[in-house]
Amino acid sequence: MSHTAITDQPAPVDPPGGHGRGGRGGRGSGGNGDLSQRSLPRWAPMGFAVLAVLIGSGIGAGAGLDSKVQWGLIAVVAFLAISYGVTTAVENQRQAKDRLATSVVWVCFVLAVIPLFSLLWTTISRGVKALDLNFLTHSMAGVLGSEQGGGVYHALLGTLEQVGIATVISVPLGLLTAVYLVEYGKGALAKAVTFFVDVMTGIPSIVAGLFILSLMLMTNTQPSGLMGSLALTILMIPVVVRSTEEMLKLVPNELRESALALGVPKWRMILKVVLPTAIGGITTGVMLAIARIAGETAPIILLVFGSQLINANPFEGAQSSLPFYIYEQYKVGEVAAIDRAWAAALVLIAFVMILNLVARGIARWKAPKSGR
Incomplete structure (x- = not known):
């Protein structure tokens, strides 16, 4: 008496669209599952x-x-x-x-x-023809425009002082204005501040210089590095306000709500939560604003007057700056002066590039660390 053997393994079933064992339609198999098509190489x-x-x-x-x-x-x-x-x-x-x-x-x-x-x-x-250590450590005192030699030290010193003063004035004003617009600003006043910030963003530098010049004529004030810094401040504030405002808007509202739910006052929440979270982007915006005003020439021509000598006091007497030095040397027209102008332009580009690299480094350093 015969009997049929029963096994636990089911009979093999071909997948849909397959042809025999492992019947997936591969490249060139001609099956219904063939989804391949011709494509261009990466190169x-x-x-x-x-x-x-x-x-x-x-x-x-x-x-x-x-x-x-x-x-x-x-x-x-x-x-x-x-x-x-x-x-x-x-x-x-x-x-x-x-x-x-x-x-x-x-x-x-x-x-x-x-x-x-x-x-x-x-x-x-x-x-690079005129750029060397002597060029960076000497001024143009006693050097004629057609002569070789001379340097950019007095102009570099003036740029650092004028831009530094403008930064010290602009950053607190711009930062506080942005905090007001994002955290407190409502109604007509906030709209008016936003409108004037937008208008100031597009103001030509010569207009800012003429505004400070009119105040100098009214008060009988002499040209100095400080006057140029005030004009640069007018140009820098709207950039700081706009960049800081955008960075503060990127801070999640959940962080604000969590801090307020713990009973933290709003001013302390802004100081301890909002600003530290956005400090990387704020620093980048400030550095870009500094780079923007470092190359301005028109306000310096009107308000600082330029000088061939080293003047380390920005509050008294004429000063020079890198943009004014470039304009001054190129206007001479001699070969030596034009070489000095190009060398000063290279120094200015290096100065701006260093600021941008510092801004990127600080932004990466202060960026919130993402957990795994």
Whole structure:
């Protein structure tokens, strides 16, 4: 008498759309589960760029175009056309539109970066001719515009003092104004303050200089570094207010509510919770505001008058500054003076770059640490 053996293992079942064991449709299997499609390699955009540059150079040279800018524009158009056409043929139109949008973004980025690198390269290549330790530690006392030698020490000292005074005045005013607008400001007064801050943001530097000059004429005040600092303060305050206001708005309201729920007074909550949380962004905004006023020339020409001598007292007598020194030396027109102007421009760019690096370092240092 025979009997059928019963096992615990079920019979193998092919997955849907499969063909036999492990019947998933792989690449080239021809099954219904085959979702693969042709795609361009990762190096395709670089290849398109190289081909576009060759096309732009060939058309520009063949057409006798002297301007390299025209060559570049032709290469840009060729790059976009090649990217869209090849992607449409190899992949599909949807991917082609996506690649075209990405290519436009990269082209705009490159077009924005090229002038910056060109400016930086020109300043470095021409500024290193006169930049040395003697240039940084001497003034222009007794040096004629056509003579070699001289330095930028008096202008660098004036810039540091004028920008420092403007920072000491602007930062507390801007910080307190931003705290009022975010934490307390309501009604017509807050709207009026916001409106005037927006208006002051777009004020030309010459207008700020003329305003302080009118006060000097009314009070019979002599030019000094302090007068230039007051004009720079007018330019710096709205930048500090706007950047600080945006950073304070990024602080989560839950932090404020938690502190208030513990019975902490509002002023102490702002001082101990809100400001420490936003201190990184606030510091970055302040550094960017300092970098913005460090290169102003018009208020210094009107209010400080410039000087060839070292004047360490910003409250009395004419002073110089790096922007004024650059203007003054370039106006002389001699080769030695122009070299000094380029060297001073390089010092000013280095000063601004150092401020930006310090701002980024402080922002990263003070940024809230994210837990795992």
